[in-house]
Amino acid sequence: MSIRTIVAIVFFSILAVFFVFTALMLSFGEPKKTDMDDYIIMHTQNETGTNSGVTTIVFDYRGFDTLGEATILFAAVSGVIMIFRRVKK
Amino acid sequence: MSEMSKIVRTLSNILFPFIMIFGLYVIAHGHLTPGGGFQGGAVVASGCIMLLVAYGSTWVFEKIKTSRLSVFESLGALGFIGTAFFGLVFGGWFFNNFLVRNGIIFNIVPKTGSTLANFNTAGVLPLMNFSVGVKVIAGLFVIVLVMGYASSLKEWKQ
Numbered sequence: 001m002s003i004r005t006i007v008a009i010v011f012f013s014i015l016a017v018f019f020v021f022t023a024l025m026l027s028f029g030e031p032k033k034t035d036m037d038d039y040i041i042m043h044t045q046n047e048t049g050t051n052s053g054v055t056t057i058v059f060d061y062r063g064f065d066t067l068g069e070a071t072i073l074f075a076a077v078s079g080v081i082m083i084f085r086r087v088k089k
Numbered sequence: 090m091s092e093m094s095k096i097v098r099t100l101s102n103i104l105f106p107f108i109m110i111f112g113l114y115v116i117a118h119g120h121l122t123p124g125g126g127f128q129g130g131a132v133v134a135s136g137c138i139m140l141l142v143a144y145g146s147t148w149v150f151e152k153i154k155t156s157r158l159s160v161f162e163s164l165g166a167l168g169f170i171g172t173a174f175f176g177l178v179f180g181g182w183f184f185n186n187f188l189v190r191n192g193i194i195f196n197i198v199p200k201t202g203s204t205l206a207n208f209n210t211a212g213v214l215p216l217m218n219f220s221v222g223v224k225v226i227a228g229l230f231v232i233v234l235v236m237g238y239a240s241s242l243k244e245w246k247q
Binding site for chain 1: 121122123125127162163169170183184189190196206207210213214217218221224228235236
């Protein structure tokens with residue numbers, strides 16, 4: 001066997017061991033922690049004064065996610081304008 | 090693109106104000122009802138795109154400029170980040186909801202539990218909804234507008 005085959009066999013066996021152990025460690029749906037959900041449901045109206053909890057999560061609790069989404073939209077618009085730009089002669 | 094037939098143009102004329110009102114309602118009531126800046130902006134932008142399809146990009150390009158729309162898109166992004174920075178200045182950290190309880194506007198806190206929706210609640214969330222709405226309107230519309238321009242490039246060179 002060449003050294004390339006040996007390296008490939010070792011690599012893929014390590015990868016298979018990782019996948020099997022990850023699949024065996026957690027059963028599906030575990031862990032059943034609902035602390036974050038309960039906290040948001042109980043404290044949203046008092047902390048942020050909003051009736052809509054989803055908007056609160058999007059713009060307040062997870063504001064950085066929305067900032068990244070806005071950045072992605074900006075990058076997409078810039079890319080489209082750059083691709084379809086007018087060519088000067 | 091050239092313009093479509095008179096039936097399509099009349100129908101889009103009739104539908105356009107209703108789409109605008111619905112989209113602006115979704116943006117303005119983002120902190121009370123399902124939806125928000127992104128969804129309402131997509132509705133308004135699709136209404137504008139319906140006009141673009143019905144009347145043709147040549148007609149639309151005589152009315153508005155792409156660069157002006159990109160200015161609106163950047164203004165929306167600046168408003169969003171600016172509101173977050175005002176939280177840093179007035180409240181102590183980035184994205185702080187500084188208008189709740191002691192702001193000038195949007196300062197009412199509802200009782201915990203199921204309450205009636207009050208428009209004057211939620212602190213900075215309506216402002217952020219508005220900036221994201223402006224940004225999404227201009228962004229989605231300018232994408233389709235530039236593509237329509239590229240499709241009619243030969244007409245423009247003459």
